[in-house]
Amino acid sequence: xxxxxxxxxxxxxxxxxxxxxxxxxxxxxxxxxxxxxxxxxxxxxxxxxxxxxxxxxxxxxxxxxxxxxxxxxxxxxxxxxxxxxxxxxxxxxxxxxxxxxxxxxxxxxxxxxxxxxxxxxxxxxxxxxxxxxxxxxxxxxxxxxxxxxxxxxxxxxxxxxxxxxxxxxxxxxxxxxxxxxxxxxxxxxxxxxxxxxxxxxxxxxxxxxxxxxxxxxxxxxxxxxxxxxxxxxxxxxxxxxxxxxxxxxxxxxxxxxxxxxxxxxxxxxxxxxxxxxxxxxxxxxxxxxxxxxxxxxxxxxxxxxxxxxxxxxxxxxxxxxxx
Numbered sequence: 447x448x449x450x451x452x453x454x455x456x457x458x459x460x461x462x463x464x465x466x467x468x469x470x471x472x473x474x475x476x477x478x479x480x481x482x483x484x485x486x487x488x489x490x491x492x493x494x495x496x497x498x499x500x501x502x503x504x505x506x507x508x509x510x511x512x513x514x515x516x517x518x519x520x521x522x523x524x525x526x527x528x529x530x531x532x533x534x535x536x537x538x539x540x541x542x543x544x545x546x547x548x549x550x551x552x553x554x555x556x557x558x559x560x561x562x563x564x565x566x567x568x569x570x571x572x573x574x575x576x577x578x579x580x581x582x583x584x585x586x587x588x589x590x591x592x593x594x595x596x597x598x599x600x601x602x603x604x605x606x607x608x609x610x611x612x613x614x615x616x617x618x619x620x621x622x623x624x625x626x627x628x629x630x631x632x633x634x635x636x637x638x639x640x641x642x643x644x645x646x647x648x649x650x651x652x653x654x655x656x657x658x659x660x661x662x663x664x665x666x667x668x669x670x671x672x673x674x675x676x677x678x679x680x681x682x683x684x685x686x687x688x689x690x691x692x693x694x695x696x697x698x699x700x701x702x703x704x705x706x707x708x709x710x711x712x713x714x715x716x717x718x719x720x721x722x723x724x725x726x727x728x729x730x731x732x733x734x735x736x737x738x739x740x741x742x743x744x745x746x747x748x749x750x751x752x753x754x755x756x757x758x759x760x761x762x763x764x765x766x767x768x769x
Contacts, residue, residue, distance in 0.1 A: 449769075450542035451659075451688040451749045453506045459750040459757075470546045472520035477549050479532070483565035484540045484629075485511035486744075486752045486765040487598070488661070488758025489685055493538060494753065497689075500538075508749075509767075511568035513561040523549045528716055533564040536570060537711055541749055543769040550715075553724040554586045558732040566740040567766030570598040571727040572720075573683065573710055581681045581708045582657045591647055591653040591673050593662045594686065595627035595635055598764045603659065604631035605736045612679030615650060617643050617666075619759065626762055630737075647673040654701075655677055664688035671703055679704040686759075739763030 448469040453461045472478045490508045493497040493543075500506045513533040514700075515527055526532065529690040537546055555564050578584050590607060595616025607614040608631030616632040618624045623637040634647045634742045646656065653676030660666050663685030670680050678701060682690070698705060714720045730736040741763040744752040748767075755761050 448473045448542070448544040449747075450507050450545075451509075451746060452541075453494050453508060453706060456494065456500075457463050459753040460495070461494065462750045463755070467542070467544075469517075469544045471630055472518050472523075474521045475548055475550070475583065476520040476525060476546045477523060477526055477532075477552070478518035478520075479512075479514040480517045480544050480562040480725050481512045481540070481542065481549050481746075481769050483513045483515040484509055484746060484769070485565045485569055485769040486568075486749070486756060486767060487511065488684055488756065489568045489569070490541075491576070491753055491757055497685075498537060500653070507539050507541050507545075509536075510567060511535050512540040513555065513564040513568075517544070519549075520546075526552060526554075527548065531561065531723075533561075533568050535568045535714060541746065541767070551720075552612045553720060553731065556728050556732060559728050562740050562743075562766055563731065563738045565766045566598070567602065567727065567731065567738040568724070569710065571731075571736070571738070572723050573716070574603040575727060576708060576710065576713045577603060577659055577681060577683060578606055578610075580713060581683075581706055582676070582679045584610065584612055584657065584684075586611050588612055589651045591617070591643075591655045591658040591670070592659050593617045593658070593666050595630070595632055596623035596762050597661070599661065599683075601630040601739060602629065602736055606730070609735050614740055615647060617656070623762060624630060636755045641716050643670045651675075656680060659683065661685070662687050663690045667693065668697060671697060671700065674701055674703055676701045677704070679706065681705075682707045683746065694750050719739075740766055742766070743768060745769075 596618040661684030665687035667690035742765040
């Protein structure tokens with residue numbers, strides 16, 4: 447019997463419950479997937495808590511990324527067949543043993559990328575891609591500050607930046623996470639628990655960095671702005687510590703700063719972007735330039751524990767669920 451993990455209301459991890467379901471039948475343009483690995487991301491917790499809205503009086507199956515095998519194909523589907531290994535990113539719906547999904551959302555997995563790696567990198571790797579190339583185009587000679595450098599996105603971004611020959615400064619909490627970030631491409635890593643990251647960044651780059659990538663939010667704002675050089679850019683792409691509620695447009699006047707708040711799904715909606723970005727990501731993984739560390743694995747039925755570990759900042763790299 448197929449099953450899914452469902453939230454019937456917004457709340458803590460205890461709202462997640464396992465429900466048996468019938469394997470769905472694909473409609474026109476859809477395929478039926480049997481999931482083999484499912485990624486866990488902060489965006490899942492944002493939906494679960496209600497920070498990101500979802501339909502009132504409607505159950506929600508969380509999960510933004512997964513890998514699996516095509517088990518059935520609906521009418522009018524071209525390019526995919528039963529038995530194909532695929533992966534995808536989607537706003538929700540991945541916390542299930544089986545699901546139907548539009549074939550247009552799928553990418554085929556190359557032989558040298560495992561299902562576990564794909565499930566651990568679709569959201570994080572494609573996020574790193576749009577951060578470094580689309581939200582702010584990083585170029586040689588730039589100095590970059592990247593918060594949560596030991597996290598899943600941070601590890602991929604650090605390796606990607608190193609491959610581009612760009613100096614990246616990371617922040618992380620504690621000696622172990624700092625050492626982990628250093629192993630993933632960062633030139634320097636600041637321990638935000640024992641050091642003032644603004645003061646240390648300014649000591650390393652007196653004029654300030656060209657761009658700060660900030661997925662932390664409340665705890666790092668407005669310090670992130672204070673690390674920027676004149677006309678620098680802050681890219682806010684998450685709020686793991688809470689929303690930065692005190693943001694004011696006037697804050698940007700200190701250095702004619704730029705701020706952007708990109709969303710992955712606004713890029714995947716662009717024609718051709720998903721295929722181009724995932725092909726680039728898989729090529730870097732396949733050649734060994736980027737290594738995806740899947741450091742935590744939980745059973746799908748134990749998704750609540752995975753959320754607790756993620757929100758408690760007890761994870762590094764990627765976390766996946768196995769149905």
